[in-house]
Amino acid sequence: MADYNPMELMICVAARNLEDGATVVVGTGAPCAAAMLAQKTHSPNLTIMFEAGGVAPILPSMPISVGDSRTFHRAILASSMPDIMETCQRGMVDYTFLGGAQIDMYGNINSTMIGDDHAKPKVRFPGSGGANDLASLCWRTMMMTPQDAKRFTEKINFITSPGYLQGGNSRYEAGLPKGTGPYRIITNMAIMGFDEETKWMKVLNVNPGYSRKDIQDNCGFELKWAEKLVDTDPPHADELRILREEVDPHRYIIGR
């Protein structure tokens, strides 16, 4: 087994998806680490934005809050939440990352509750925050998450943030902006995209050390598979060095 952990793999893969010159809204934790890594490797001109108003900071360390002073440290702009969200709505934001307790085959995400009574949830989570907005309005939504059959489920308890809703064209018929939607789901086992027609989740890459069976066994719905299934390119030595030494030297995220 190579010398990296699943979190490091997911962050490196996520970073590679952020091309130079793009814009990305991130939260705290792994997404922020991926954006910082991209900026320190192939995408020096990646514009990193935070939903409370920070734009293009030179991050001295990992923020604790998406509104703390690190998020606009030596930044280009310290603006407001409506300004960031309106920039997304205008079509100027390419990527965002979301997390959640459950995800279904159309990339719909639950970060609100477990149970069937909204007024008295069995387990309550924080709710949308900015997640629904970013999933609705950014061009491409990505997710980094450990994979298991409970989290990847056909029937999620609550659609907090929109994926492709009921599949097909339903996302755009609901009124969400054309051309937006989930793009990559990056797990410890695989990298998934979505079928162009049906919008059903489809495995594109298999991570080192995992089989097709592992990936399907740890998913609560039937996965589709790319015709040419490609092995995931594992983290490179220089990516790992920068991630460990410059992005997250205290191992706040990669130590999880």
Place this chain on the structure above:
Amino acid sequence: MNKAVELKQGQNELFADPDADRAREFFRHKSRAMVNKVTTAQEAVKNLLHDGDYLAIGGFGANRIPTAILHEIVRQKKKNLAFAGHTATHDMQILIAGECIDRLDIAYIIGLEARGLSPSSRRAVESGKIKLTEWTNATLSWRIKAAAMGLSFLPARNILGTDTFKYSADKEILCPFTGQKYVAHPALYPDFAAIHVHECDVYGNAHVYGASVSDQDLAKASRRVVLTTEKLIPNEEIRRQPHATFIPFWCVDAVVEVPYGSYPGNMPYEYFSDEEYLKQWLNIEKDPAEFEKFFKKQVLDTKNFNEYLELNGGIEKILKLRAIEHLIDKK
């Protein structure tokens, strides 16, 4: 797209009246006088916030928060408040501990972002005793913006097709120009808002530095506004750079000078959040009996913000947090 479109609406309760004419009628009678509004946190909360009111808090959960006002709301036992949970984190922990809230507009609650989840807030929301309506951060921003614009709603393109919409009080509409489906977010005119600022004059003309979240709109949208300020500055400072005025006096009803007033939260360019203290608070919440003692000592039994700050390390603590904010290596 000529086929008939069925327009949906959220099924949950709207806790604030979006009517623009009723809001105008209120603002018609709001004082425009540029008079000295300096008072104490006690007086401001006593005179401006009433049981049953709709409450909004400026800043971002544990960044630039008006801690003195939050504590005072609890000490004065304000009840049955509706609250805008617009990334509500430490502010919500305080209000939940004080049992002040019975209606909650949710964008982000319970969590303290990267710090973890609040056991007390979670218990309170899972108990079923608080009425919940779902929204999102952008939605609450735009609801407040709609009010700041003097409207009753604002169209947008988020939230459609989701359960977040289903459990909101939003409505779908069609654009009269293009036929595009939009969501109509109802305007949110809070009864009372408290905002912590870097500096302001005695009239309430204020400067804020750093990410502003929704606070400029919030000051305009709210019927009654109290500012807590790190320091009072002469009116001349405002007039010297009018382009920098963040909130003008006519939005403001009361001004309270509270140095270090965002503690234990972050105050950009001044001091960082007290992460050890916030972690301790989260830990103690796991045991309700222990937390009751902690909260009594920290909030109920302290007379004012200065006493609270002294209890938690006073200026010495602030010096440490200032060094963290400015990335100064102090051994």
